[in-house]
Amino acid sequence: MTALHPSPGVPARIAAIATHLPSRVLSNADLAAAFPDWPADKILDKTGIRERRIAADDETALDLAAGACAALFDQAPQWRNRVDFIILCTQAPDHVLPTSACILQHRLGLPTGIGALDVNLGCSGFVYGLSLAAGLIAAGTAATVLLVTADTYSKYIHRGDKSVRTLFGDGAAATIVTSEDVAGGSIGPFVFGTDGGGADRLIVPAGGFRLPRSAATAVEREDRSGNVRSDDSLFMDGGAVLTFTLREVPRTFRALLEKAEVTPDDLTAVVLHQANKFMLDALQKKIGLDDARMPRRYEMIGNTVSSTIPFVLEQELAAGRLPVGSRVMVLGFGVGLSWAGALVGF
Amino acid sequence: MSEFYEGMAEILDVDVSEVGPDLELGEAWDSLAIVSTIALIDEIHDRSVSPDALAQCRTVGQVEALAAAAE
Numbered sequence: 001m002t003a004l005h006p007s008p009g010v011p012a013r014i015a016a017i018a019t020h021l022p023s024r025v026l027s028n029a030d031l032a033a034a035f036p037d038w039p040a041d042k043i044l045d046k047t048g049i050r051e052r053r054i055a056a057d058d059e060t061a062l063d064l065a066a067g068a069c070a071a072l073f074d075q076a077p078q079w080r081n082r083v084d085f086i087i088l089c090t091q092a093p094d095h096v097l098p099t100s101a102c103i104l105q106h107r108l109g110l111p112t113g114i115g116a117l118d119v120n121l122g123c124s125g126f127v128y129g130l131s132l133a134a135g136l137i138a139a140g141t142a143a144t145v146l147l148v149t150a151d152t153y154s155k156y157i158h159r160g161d162k163s164v165r166t167l168f169g170d171g172a173a174a175t176i177v178t179s180e181d182v183a184g185g186s187i188g189p190f191v192f193g194t195d196g197g198g199a200d201r202l203i204v205p206a207g208g209f210r211l212p213r214s215a216a217t218a219v220e221r222e223d224r225s226g227n228v229r230s231d232d233s234l235f236m237d238g239g240a241v242l243t244f245t246l247r248e249v250p251r252t253f254r255a256l257l258e259k260a261e262v263t264p265d266d267l268t269a270v271v272l273h274q275a276n277k278f279m280l281d282a283l284q285k286k287i288g289l290d291d292a293r294m295p296r297r298y299e300m301i302g303n304t305v306s307s308t309i310p311f312v313l314e315q316e317l318a319a320g321r322l323p324v325g326s327r328v329m330v331l332g333f334g335v336g337l338s339w340a341g342a343l344v345g346f
Numbered sequence: 347m348s349e350f351y352e353g354m355a356e357i358l359d360v361d362v363s364e365v366g367p368d369l370e371l372g373e374a375w376d377s378l379a380i381v382s383t384i385a386l387i388d389e390i391h392d393r394s395v396s397p398d399a400l401a402q403c404r405t406v407g408q409v410e411a412l413a414a415a416a417e
Contacts, residue, residue, distance in 0.1 A: 046378065163377055224401075225376035238381045239397025246388050282385040 006188040006345070009138030013185025014130075014344060015176040016076040017314045020067030021053040021301060022170050026154075035162045037226075043166055048277025052169030052302030055152045061092040062100050064172035065150035066107045072146075072174040073108075079176045085142035086116040087132055089125035089306045091335070092152045093118065104148065115142065122202075123273045123334025125149055125306030126173070127190070127342050130330070133177035134187040144178040149306035153234060156204045160220070160228030164236050167276050169302030173310035184324050186345035191256045193248055198337035201240040206231040241334070245279060248339050250286045252331060256341045264289060268326035269316060273333055274298040274308035295321070306332070322346045350413070353386040354406055367407030375403070387413045 006012075028040035028050055044050055055064065065088060073080045088101035101116035115136075121128050126149050133145035150172035157164050177187065206217035217231035229235060249272065257263065270289055272280060274297060284294050297312045304311060309330050316322045326346040333339035355362040358374045371379070380400045387395050393416035403409045 223377075225378070227377070237397065238377050239384055239400065242381050242384050243394055243397060246385070247394060278381070278385070282388065285389060 006186040010179050011182045012134045012137040012187045013182045015178045017175045017310050018072035019173045022055040024054045026052050026054050049302045051300050054154045055170040061090045061150040061152045062094045065148045068172040068174035082144040083146045084114045085145045087129050087147045089119040089129050089149045122305050124332035124338040124340045126309045127332045127340035131190050137179045147175040149173050151305040156234040158229040158233035163227050167303045171304035171307045173307040189259045190342045193339040195337045201237040202335040252341045260343050269293050270329045271312045272331050357382045369406045
């Protein structure tokens with residue numbers, strides 16, 4: 001490797017990752033029963049997804065976040081008393097206010113003398129969270145950040161919309177980002193991108209203050225593909241999102257290589273946001289890396305939004321495929337439209 | 347355009363021998379087919395076609411014309 005430029009200042013690394021899933025399963029057979037023209041083998045062939053987990057009616061993203069943190073402190077209890085900042089990335093908060101991260105601090109029994117804030121981002125959220133955590137550490141503002149990603153898109157999805165119901169699953173991940181024992185670990189550099197011009201391509205139109213929920217926003221409509229939704233539910237323009245992804249992800253991949261002054265051969269792995277098999281196949285062809293260096297994890301969990309990247313990292317770390325000295329590119333993209341890439345050293 | 351026809355045959359779930367400019371896209375032309383066609387044209391031509399324009403297409407020939415006109 002010729003060069004790598006992590007964030008200047010106090011260095012940081014990822015020290016531990018744990019994940020959590022709700023127990024309810026939505027299988028392809030369940031979907032095929034609801035949508036007779038959408039057979040289970042076709043769902044698997046197109047999306048690569050067999051099952052997705054769905055939060056219970058009374059189970060929120062904050063509950064999943066607490067579950068991921070409990071799993072993290074169970075496997076790595078030494079970090080519990082060192083956390084001095086919580087960053088919670090979610091788009092399904094318990095309340096409009098207060099901040100979910102504040103509730104999480106209390107739920108976890110963490111001391112009151114720590115910082116906590118929410119980040120409202122979707123599929124780019126983990127990489128953004130890494131950048132904020134690394135920035136807090138670099139500036140000496142925090143030493144050990146608990147970065148939590150948690151979402152329950154299922155609560156936004158209309159039961160009659162097979163396009164998004166097939167893809168998204170609920171889940172959460174908790175990651176320790178710390179300045180302690182950094183050794184070979186590193187975080188950065190980063191590349192970011194934003195195009196709010198595509199905000200309406202992946203959106204829950206109603207429920208905020210621009211368009212409060214009402215009887216009118218609850219009116220259901222069927223689109224030309226037979227999907228039913230209302231303005232209260234999640235809408236995704238799959239074509240527009242794919243077009244944006246095929247344009248920006250390879251560009252960001254190259255920009256990050258250039259910024260870090262490394263080549264693809266210097267990377268142990270490239271972990272993309274796990275949108276679905278179809279999109280990852282298309283991106284892998286454009287990026288031109290082999291299967292071994294583009295690990296995946298969606299078959300049994302679906303697209304868990306901001307948690308997909310830590311789900312893959314957890315899998316690869318557990319399998320011993322990211323030994324000390326590994327260099328990994330992480331790249332998230334989606335709702336916003338928003339995208340972000342980073343290099344992470346283990 | 348054989349690679350394109352092979353891809354369109356798979357997307358429309360028909361035999362490749364049936365695929366030609368006059369083939370009607372018909373009922374199979376749903377959002378998944380349109381997304382698949384965007385990926386197909388990107389892979390073959392490294393070109394980006396408008397999803398909205400694709401949605402207006404009624405025949406394979408119209409899709410071909412759109413792909414040829416794309417930048």
